[in-house]
Amino acid sequence: MADEAGTTVLVVDDAAASRYAMGAVLRRAGHRVVPVASAGEALAELDLRLRSGVLPDVALVDVGLPDMSGFELCRRLKAQPPTAALPVVHFSAAAFAPSDRCRGLDAGGEAYLTVPAEPEEIQAVVRAAVRGARMRNGAEALVRRLTLLSETIVDVQAARTLEELAGAAAEGAARLTRSPAAVFVLGEDGDLYSGTSRARARTTLPDASAHDAVARLIRRIPAGAPGEHDTVVPAPLWPTGFFRPGVSEDARLVLAHTEAGAPVCVATPLRGSRTTPPDTAGLVSRLAQATAFAAQPLLLYKVERHVALTLQHSFLPKQAPEFPGLEMAVRYVPASRQTEIGGDFYAAVSTPTGVLTAVGDVAGHSLDAATVMVEIRHALRAYAVENPDPGVLAERLDRMLQHYHPDLTATVCIALVEPGTGRVRVANAGHIPPLIVREAGDAEYVKASGPLLGLGLDRPEPTETVLWPTDRLLMVTDGLIETRGTDLSVSLEHLRTAAAGAPLGTVALCDTLLHCFGRDREDDIALLALRLRLG
Known part of the structure; x- marks a missing residue:
């Protein structure tokens, strides 16, 4: 057949006349012949061809070679991965028992010829060996490529x-x-x-x-x-x-x-x-x-x-609103990971009793989280018109979330600041407490805690503290510092230390913390910093 013609055949025979006769038959059929006289020469020839990347298509091996038997040569070829796929046909001019023929097959040979044989038989055996090897090699190559395809699809889907x-x-x-x-x-x-x-x-x-x-x-x-x-x-x-x-x-x-x-x-x-x-x-x-x-x-x-980002940016302006008696800075940084959409937010509202500030985070990373963030922010502003007390606001937000979004939870820290007196009233719902940064290079967290929004649990009374004119009040979401594998208490201490060493001013404080912690974060970041304005 045309596709088996033109192949390269390695003929291993110590008898020169036999090599010549076998070569003549194969050349007439259109094959290229590489004759060698021993197993050692065969191994050397194959090693040379391996370096060039082109092996013969089939090896015809005399059983009775002088340096090792044809069976042993076949066994060695099949044991080495580079030559394991080379089809081997044993032949012999001597009479061998059926058990000897079985030895050739057990060694990995594809066929056994008794010579002299008709040229048509020799050619047919060579064609069959080459065709079978190509089919096996093609099937094995296809399996390898299918495995590669499967592995790639897993990587793509991940x-x-x-x-x-x-x-x-x-x-x-x-x-x-x-x-x-x-x-x-x-x-x-x-x-x-x-x-x-x-x-x-x-x-x-x-x-x-x-x-x-x-x-x-x-x-x-x-x-x-x-x-x-x-x-x-x-x-x-x-x-x-x-x-x-x-x-x-x-x-x-x-x-x-x-x-x-x-x-x-x-x-x-x-x-x-x-x-x-x-x-x-x-x-x-x-x-x-x-x-x-x-x-x-x-x-x-x-x-x-x-x-979601458009929604967040539209409700989280880059510039903080102006309030009499306060200097304020805000920052919002989306997660660096493109597939994350968070529900982080900040808010600042003027009320008759002071300025109400809040920083919070809706659980989850989705458009739903960003939408609920907007609802909480709007509800906070609406409820503050009636009663701006942080404790009352936390309870009302908790009930609102249970009623409209029973499957969601959120954290929020709410602070009511009186610019004239520096009095601060804080209600915390599962969030990082505010950090008061002193001018002397010290910082401490306000001792304010409470359960998350959406759980319907009892809430402690708000915590009261006093903000001095040289102090800064910092409120952040956990996206700034939370790192997988690091205990939150350790991250909170790192934040406290970095804030204590930050330059004066609310803008400098926010920028310093973003420079220290805000790179390549997996979650959104919201910051709000304020201080009393002197004069």
């Missing part, structure tokens, strides 16, 4: 951001195709999220203009079209050096779409695709589909996060 998803998919595509790869997800808002395989990143750095050019190409694919699309982009239309520095090459794009029609593209160089097995293209298509499926909730969450 991604928490679109960037992580694209990076995991690109690395998997590179392993499947054995070439550099890049993956792009084009959001409905026009934003491009991309990831590249490590091999590509080592050879050439991602270029923003090149990625923009790719995004324009992707947009030309009809959005919402069913199934995946395998497209070849000619080199003149593809950014030069995208996969390899200074190389202009065609690119193969495999595209799939999310349910909402957002395109997901797996890009590899066409030169690499041509050298991969035919079934690899199908596996890359499955990877593109799985990536599109996993991208759908992340894209929706991206929209949800944008809505």
Whole structure:
């Protein structure tokens, strides 16, 4: 058969005449022949070919070799991973018992020939051995690639951001195709999220203009079209050096779409695709589909996060309101992790008896948490019109949360500050207590505690303290200091020490704490600092 012709056959025989005769038969059938006279020469020849990466397709091994038996040579070849897949056919001109033939099969040989044999029989046995080996190798390679695909899909599904998803998919595509790869997800808002395989990143750095050019190409694919699309982009239309520095090459794009029609593209160089097995293209298509499926909730969450952040920023202005007799600074920093949406908030309200301040956090990370945050903030302001006492407000907020959101809890610390006297009344519902920072370089927490909002538990009386003109009152959410694996009491002490050493002023205090603790946080951060204004 044509696909078995043209193969390379290693003939191992110590008899020169026999090597010549066997070689002549094989060459007439179109095979390339590599003759050697001993097992040692065979091992040396195979070692040399391993270095070049090209083994023979089959080995015909005489059973009675001078340095070791053909059975032992076969056993050694099958025991070594680099040569284990090489099919071995034993042959002998001597009469052997059936048990000896069984020895060849037990050693790992594919067949046994008794010579002299008809040329057609020799050729048929070689073809069968090569065909069987190719089928086994192809099946094993497919299993390996399916395993790679499965592992990649697990990594893609575990991604928490679109960037992580694209990076995991690109690395998997590179392993499947054995070439550099890049993956792009084009959001409905026009934003491009991309990831590249490590091999590509080592050879050439991602270029923003090149990625923009790719995004324009992707947009030309009809959005919402069913199934995946395998497209070849000619080199003149593809950014030069995208996969390899200074190389202009065609690119193969495999595209799939999310349910909402957002395109997901797996890009590899066409030169690499041509050298991969035919079934690899199908596996890359499955990877593109799985990536599109996993991208759908992340894209929706991206929209949800944008809505939540817009909501939070609209109700949490960057500048604190002005109050007579007080200097105030506020800060709000969203979580650095893109998939987190928190319910942190601050509030400052003028009442007839003083300025009411509050900092709180709704449990959970979702648009619902941000929405409930707005409800609590509005309720706090509304209730304060009737009675601004922190203890009364905490009880009313608790009942409101139980009634409208029985499955949610929240923490809040409420302080009523009288600018004229410095008197402060604090009610705490499961939150970090306020920190009073002294001008002398000391700081202490107000001893105020109480159960979370939403539990309906009895609440202690508010705590009273006095704020001196040189003191600063600091209120924060736990996103500033809470670190996984670190006891909260340790983090609170770090916060107290850092605040005590901060420069004077409310703005400097907030900025110093954000510089010390606010980088790469997994939760939102809200801060409010105030002090009495002299004069």
